[in-house]
Structures are given as structure tokens and as C-alpha cells.
Amino acid sequence: MSNKKNNRVELLLPPLALFFGSSLGAIDTIGYKDLLTSNDTLVSGAGVFELGFFNDVASGIYYLGISFKADPSRRAVWVNRENPMIDSSCTLQIRYDGNLVLIDRRQTPMIVNSGMLTTNVNTTATLLDSRNFVLEQGGTIIWQSFDYPTDTYLPGMKVGWFGLHTDQSRIQVLVSWMSSQNPSRGSFTLAVDYDGSTKLGVWRQDIVRMDIGFWDRGSFRFIFANTSDRYKFSYVSNGNETYFTFNSEGTDASTWFVMASTGELEEHYMVDANGNISFSSVSHQLCGDSQGGNSGTCLTSIPSSCKEGNDFSQVNGTMPSSALVSTVLTGFGECEALCRGNCSCTAFMFRQDNQAVCRGTRTTH
Template identity: 45%
Template sequence: MARLRHNWSELVPPLLAFPLLLPPHTLILFLPPLTLHILWPLSLSLSLSLSLSTMASAGVSKRPLIPPLLFVLCSILCFLSSRAVDTLRPGESLRDTDTLVSSGGVFELGFFSPGGYSSSNHYLGIWLKNDPNKKPVWVANREYPIIGSSGFLTIRYDGNLVITDRRRVPIIINPGMLAASSNTSAKLFDSGNFVLTEGKMIVWESFYFPSDTFLPGMKLGWFNLATGPIREQFLVSWQSPSNPATGSFSFGLHKINRTELKVWVGESASRSIGFWDGQRFKFLYESSLGELNFSYVSNLNETFLTFNTGTNNRTSWFVITSSAEINEFTMIRQEITMVNYSFCNGSLTVNAAECSKIKPPACQDGDRFLEMTGLMPNSSVIIESVQLGLSDCEKMCSNNCSCAAFASFRDDGTECALYYGDKNILLDIATEGNGTIYIRGDFAKKSGKPYSSY
């Protein structure tokens, strides 16, 4: 443990002028000849020495100095101990009893045991600091628990985040996104995002790998579609309320129709719970979601859904549970409320077959499409996959009542173009081209002919 030694008479002014960080659980030792040792939880130490002989030679009495000096020291240390640490740096360690706290005191990162004292499994997680239950919104090592309270988090010699316990088997938190040098640091932000940076470059962030919780600012979707390798971000439930290992249920944008938000059980049955209508995201259940600002972004390289609360006085988040329910949490000040949304009149596990067969309600604009010669608007959503045929395009459009028209995007009949905009605008420009498009029946001109792939 490295120690920095300074003459106290030289260090008092800087200490008073610059707010050093001294986390909770700091051990303070007074050793002769009045040396103050501050043992930092993050494997840092500071040793401050006062040379009484020097002060005595200057005509300063030794005895009367001690009480005032101790008072000054205690005042400074009490102030410093109230300051939270939000960043982990090379050579520092976060042990089982230590935590990082975001600068605004919103989120906290540390080790936890979901089974309480009855469980020997410990995990590194992030939770809302004011949540009395300390329910983690993100878990780093959900598949690899550490044993007991011997674990610690550190930035290793190669710049990567590593969890280790008494078995000395390293668990790298950021595999696949490794640092190129040891010049890294990791910071916990007020958004709940834990970010590893190398200089000004982001190496890895926890928002890239969500657990079971959708936080404001987090993105669910598909990334690096053009540059590769393709990365998907989605939620996966816990295995049980006391086991954060990956469970049976996932929550995210559909792989093919990326305008649709779904819940899956395994890789088979699924239930649509929302969709992008071209202007805003709509959910198939009533909630307070109208008070949240959802954004949908789709371009050649990425497609994702995100949201924010629009106010600093409120924090909202969503959790996909181990019983296939979605819990919407809202915290205003320190009061947390929850709304529960169930699917299929019960658990998705019990009614998996029924859930996969559920059809959306009949659209007031009709469920059939008319074939016309025309041009799809530039604002159409493009679903790029050569595996998609015209019948796939029809199914995706017919399952979303806000979809007014569809067409094959490529000349060979693959990929899809879906239009969610104003139908009247569509009808005004549809005849300007010579391609083949399919418009939902009640909006097509009478000159169109019925189309069905069935």
C-alpha cells in the first residue's frame, strides 16, 4: 500500500482549499510522532506528518497545539468523509463493503447478496441509492457469482475491469470490449451507467449490456448493422427473485420487424407489447407511459428505442420479471411506486402457446391491402433482411394498425418498406412512381385491386 508523506504545516492550506475525497469506512490511525495515517477503502493511503521539533524550534509550544490541531483534523475529515467517490482508477480496489456513488447521489455500485445472509453468492451490481430495498438495476457477474464477502473490483494492469475473490479466478466485466492500454478509469454516472474510458474514448459501458431493467437513456435495439459486428441490446429476466442468473424471458425489439417491441419465452413463444407508428411509440396496455418521452431511431447502422422522464424530479424504470411481467417503477423524491402489467391473463410460461397465437385487434382501417402502381414515400421505414419476402412485409404491416402501406424494398422482392405516416399524403404521392405498393384497403383508391398473399 503506497503512502504519501507530507509536512502538515505545508499541507493544511491545500487541504482547506481543495476538497479531497474520503469515502465512508476510512480508518484513521495516529502514530508517533503525530503522524496521521488515512487508509482509503479504494486501496489508497495518505500519511500526513507534523514535525513538532521544527515547530518547537520556531518558538511554538507543543502542548497547547495538540487539541486545536485535532479539532482542525476532525473537522476536515468529517467534511471529507461526507463526499462520495464515483470513479475507480488504476491501482484502486472496491471491496465488498465499499461502494461508488454517482456525483448526484442517484445511483450506487457495490457488492450485494440477493439471498441475504442465507446466501454465500455475492454479485457486483448497481442500485438506486435511495431505494430502501437496494434492488439492483444491473448485475455485472450474473452468471458467475463470487463466494462470500472476499470479492473486490479493480482495474487490472491491462486497463480492464476485473472482479476477483479468494479463489483468485478473475472475472473480466468488459470481455469483447477490451482496453488497449492501462490508462483507463471507470465512472458511475447519475444515469446509472457505469462507463470504462481510456482517455476520452469510451471502451465499454454497462448500458451496452442491460440486465432485467430498462433505465432512462438506455437503448434497446440493434447496433453496428452496417459496420459490424452486429450487437443486440435487450433485457433478460432474473432466473428467480433471489437469483440474478439469466432467466427464461427477454424484452426487446423484434429481430425482423424492428418497429415492434416484444416479450419472449426462450426463443419460441412471444407477445407483442408495443410498436412504433411512425410518429410515436404505442403500447398495447394502459399505463402512465404518456408521461414519458419515448424515442425511436432507425438508420442504416442502428435501430433502437429509448426514453427519458423529461424532468429531474422523477425517475422511472421498467423491469421484466422472472414470471414474465413488466413492472413500471416511479420514484419521486424518495417515494417509490410500482405498476404491474401481466400478459395473456397469466404467466407467459403457462400460456405460452396461447400467447404466441394472440392476434392484434382488428384495425378500423381494414386488414386487407390493395395493390397499386406508385411510389413509397421517403419517410418509409426500411427493414433490411434478404430473408424477408413480400408475404413477410404484409404480415408486419397488417399486425400494426398504424402501418398504411408496404412494398418490397429491392427489385428482387426482398427486404421491406413500411409506411406509418399520414395516409392522405401517401395517396397524393403514391401514383407518382411506377413501382408496386400495397395500401391498406380503406385508404386505397377504388382503382386498386385486392391483394392477399394467402
Template identity: 35%
Template sequence: MGCGGFGFAGVGMVVVGLGLPAWVWGLWAVAADRLPWVWLGSRDTLKPGDTLNSSSYLLSPKGAFTLGFFHPHKTNNIYLGIWFTNDHDRRVWVGNRNAPVVDTSAVLTLDTKGSFTILPQGGDAIPIYNPAQVTNNTIIATLLDSGNFVLQELNSNGNTKRVLWQSFDEPTDTLLPGMKLGVNHKNRSTWSLTSWLNNVIPAPGPFALEWDPKGHQMIIRRQGVEFWTSGVLKDDTFEFISDESKGMYNFTIVSNEDEEYFFYTNIKQGGKSGWFISFDGKLHSFDESYIAETENCNGYNTDGGCKRWLPSCRRGDDMFDKRSGYFIHGPEPSSFDINTSLTMNDCKVACWNLCGCDAYTFLYDNQTGCKFWIKKGEFFQDLSGVIPPLYVLIPKPSHNGKFLKLRLTLEKFLLSYH
């Protein structure tokens, strides 16, 4: 069994048993409370017959990464994931992003046949990996300091015979140094990233980061359509990545008959390193810097690698703004989309593409689904904060914008007398 979950008392007894002064084990307890999975006896490997439950973890050899179960903030869904040990919120891989364990506990098992399975209490098994053929050799699963979780078959001398499965071959939204982004021609698969649905649901969202082996460039797609491109790799960098990213990475392209892919390494080693694509289409680094500055990709602008997707009925300076208020033709939405795989970005794009759409927002509390206001006439902003906000189309510059500004000024004046 894993070493996580000893709790404060367990750490206290271990240290007190060593005869150390109270202030030493007090500091130890504080550190253990912050990093409850990093205690004596930590392991990095599962062997056939081993299990991992919600209070046990794997820790990579140098402690860089942790593998275990987690549940996003304010949800009852449980996922198997890998994260930076010193930052639990930096999750770099999710094993069951399409099949969460709901309202119960779960156990990860590795059997003698080499099958990885999540077993929810009282629920159906969730397979992570099933081998195509059974082997009689030793099988182990190890979490590496690269962040890769590797299932391998060993020879009789203990050396690796072959890799059966690895998490780097099934990326979610994060590209770590050394991970491949590209195409595997041998098994006709791809290495690509897909964003989370939103900040609490790891299910695949609307944005994907891919490698274009013919164009030798990275591509961000929104629902399959090009949203941003990096430009061709030239003079050891990409044309349209952010200036702060240029000079920070070494980029390598590999192309042969079996595979075509791109990967990067950090010029400066150390610290948390990784790229992730957010649910709103931004490509970030874990040091909080941008790799792709896609916030300017509004559908009209084509600077910086952005692709045009704005319909002809919209103008380049139109924008949506989050505001509370109501339309003159009534507060009720004109239409709904109950699809729970739709994100706020999907709602925005749908409203952009629907000429006459004046506003949108999410339908459900988890910020999925869409509500639209179409041809509702003039919008009156409410500054009291009582009315739930919408994302309202603000044409700029326009006479409507001038009238809106005048109306807001008048409302502020009237509110000052309440």
C-alpha cells in the same frame, strides 16, 4: 480504497469532533445506518490500481446510484451490481450474473491495462472487461447519475478520447431512461433485457425484452418464442402498453446503417425511473405500475398484444391453481426435470404443452427444476396445510370443477368438527 464501511463508531467520532450536540450526531448515525455507503469522502470513479471490496462503494455524483457487491436474500452468492442509492433492492445491473462468488469475499480491480476483474478470495478471477489492445493513455471508470458505469480512455487534457466499455451495453433485466434496446450492426450485437432466473438468482431466466427494428415494436419472448408484443409506435405511444403508462414517457426510434434502437425518457423527471422484466414475464416500472400487462397472456388469450401458444388439447378457460392435496393414483410425481436453469414458469409451460399433465411444482429449494404429475386421476384437496402445495390444473367450467367444489365444501364441513 472506498469510503463505505466506516460503521457507527466512525460516524460518531467525526461528528463529535465537530462539537455538535448529541441529538445531531444521533440523527446522523441513524441516517448512516440506513445508507451505510453514503458518507464523507464518497467517490464515483476508479483509477488503475484502485480496488473495491465488499465494504466499499462507488456513488454517482448526485447520489442517484450506488455500485458495489451485494448478495441476494438467504444466499451465500456475491454479485457486483448497481442499484438505486435510496433503495438497495432496486438493482438495475449485475456484472457477474453467470458467475457468482460463492461463500467467500471478493474485490473488483481495475489495472493499468484497462481490465476489469472480480477477484474472489482463493478462487479464479471473473473478468468483466478485457481490452482488445493496451493503451498508454489514462483510463478511468466512472459511475454516472444515469446509472451507467463507464470505462473511458482520456486524452492528455483530461477529456474523453473514447469509451472502452459501459454497463449500458451489457444490460441485465432493467431498462433505464436513455438506455438502448435494439441492434448494433457495427459489432453485430444486441441491446436486450433478460429476466432473472427467480427472485434470488440473477442468472438469465426465461423471458427477454427485445426491439424489433423492422416492425418498430417491443417484443417479450419466453425461451425465444414470442409471448407479447407492444404494437407499432404510433401517435407517440405503443398500442398495447398499459393505459397508465401512456403519456408518461417520450419514445424515440433511431435507425441508421450502424444501429437501430429504441429508447425512452420520462416526461416527469425525478424519483426512481426504470423498467424491468420479471422472471414471470411481466414488464414493470419501478413506480410499481405495469408497462406490459402480460398476466393475461395465458397462451390462449390474444388480447392486449398477447401471443397464442396454448396446445389444442387445452381450453382457454383452463387454469393452474396452487393447492395442497393428493391425486387418487398416488402422491408421487410422474416425472422430473433436473435442469437447474428451469424456472416455475418453464414448469408451467411444459405442463401446459404436455397433454395429460395434471400438476407441476419446482424440484429444488431455490425453486428451479420441475416435478410433474401426469394422468394421476382425481385430485383431493387437503385444507390442513400439511401437504406441500402443487400447481394443479383446474378445468373450467366442467363437471370435474363441480365435483371439486362439492368435495371442498364437504371437506370444510368435516374439518369444522375436528
């Protein structure tokens, strides 16, 4: 039950997605020929976190995920959502070539570390006390779950842009669950703005955007009211990368953030040793137009002023820099979609010089 006075609630809900089985003798690592089944889990060295398979009850789909071992709801803080499995026959193992693979009754291996493949069989996969799941060889990390976040922003995890000015640039974002029970990709994304890279914002699928916070003279400031002192943000920007990260401080309670399926960014923290978790919103919701105006609990998009039949015409020339408003890294077609989705946008341009940046003009009010 929510407390309207301080907007903080305690999670005492029944489990929606349950982990199964018991740990493999409380081990935290698997190697070549080791097999993790749906009846087994890995437990981090300090015994705080657990990796195993859980079931989305509504769809019957199984996922590999990480949770707090003491959390009664076993709500996953990381999910391998790209490789859902169809039944409880699922297994995790390190294959003959050293790569992490998932297999279910379809018998088609799904590579977990597909973004960073290896050909060295001498690899191990370990669940760390930081909640990071890493595949490494000879002490060198080949792949880690922290580079592939889902909806949860964990201490030490980075959100931002990497490999700038290279042909392998990538972005790390949080994407909400489809619902509180379904971990597949939802409607909301938490990301660092590319050109205005000192800002953190939330995008909805229809391109409505809301700023969450910004870097201001050595500290991160949330735009909406927030009084927590459980964490400290850091900001890194150089020629290769731009990102935000944070760490818990001042208390033994672990703190993390969740991009909720409702459009809110939530701050979560462990209440006690029994695994009880509390959370509060550090932002208002990005509400749909059907939910009415700005009620104080959500922000809506500006009412549409578009007229049917409006279209863009291609012209040669430049737009004054004072009129340009940068948006996300994208392609030409997406630039047009972004501008069409914002009826105050009157024109757009697409620049590509090692980086692809979408810019548009907008009217002022």
C-alpha cells in the same frame, strides 16, 4: 399489497439482496491500483446511485450491481450477472493493462469489460448520475454498463440492433431475473423485432411471443393500457443500427422499466426522497399453459395442434413473400426449433446475406 383497481403497488418489501459496507469517502471513480471490496461502494456525483457488491441470500453468490442509494430494498437496476463470485472476498479493480477485473478467493481474474478490451493502463471507472458505469481513457468511453443491460430499462439506455451489415452485429435486450431474489438469467426477454424493427416484444424461452408496443408516426404506443406521462420514447433506424430509447420528462420523479421474472413489463418510478418506489404493469403476463386460458391478467400460447411424428422435408424453391412471417435473428437449427415451437408454422426458410433472418409461413385463422 397490490391494488387491483389500478394495478399499481408500492415496494415496501424487506431487502432480498443487500449492498454492503460504506462508500469510499463518497467517491464515484476508481483508477489503477484502487481496490473496491465487498465492504466498499462507489457513489455517483449527486449521491443518488451506488455501485457495490450484493449477495443472493439463497445461493450465497455475490454480484456487482448498481442501485438507488435511498432505496430501502437496494434492488439492483444493473447487475454484472456474467461474473458471479463465490464469497465476500470479492474485489473490483483496474488491472495493470487498464481492464476492469473482479477477483474472489479463486484468484482467477474475471474481466468485466470483456467485450471491449483495452491495453492502456491510464483508464478510470466511474459511476455516473445516469446510472451508467463507464470505463474510459482520456475522455473516451471504452466500455459502459448501458451496453450490457440486465432486466432493467433505464433512461438513456438503448434496446435494439447495432453494427448492422457488419461482421460485428450485436443485439441489446433485457432478460428477466430467474426470480425476484435471483439475478441470474430468467425466462423472459424484451427485444426489438429484427425485420419488424418498429415493434417491441417479449419472448419466453419456449419461443412464445407477445408484442408490447410499436412506433407509430413519431410516438411509441404500448398495446396494453397505460396512462403514464413520465417518459418519452425515441426511435432511431439507419444503416448501422435500429433501437428504442427513452427519457423521463414532465416530473422530477425518475422512471424506468423492468422485465419481471413473471413475464410482465413493469413501469417503476421513485415516489419520494425517502427512496420509496412504486410500479405498475404496462403489459399482461405471458402465462404458462398450466395457468389456464386468457384470464385478462395474462396471455397464453395458442393451444397446440401439432401431431406426433410430424417432420420437415427439404425442398428447393421459394415461398411467396405474402406468406412469410419474420422472426428473430438466428441460425438454421434455431429456425427449425422456432417453427416446431409454433404449430401454426407449416414451413420455414433461412436466408443469409450478411444478415441471418429466420422466416416461416403460418396458417391464418
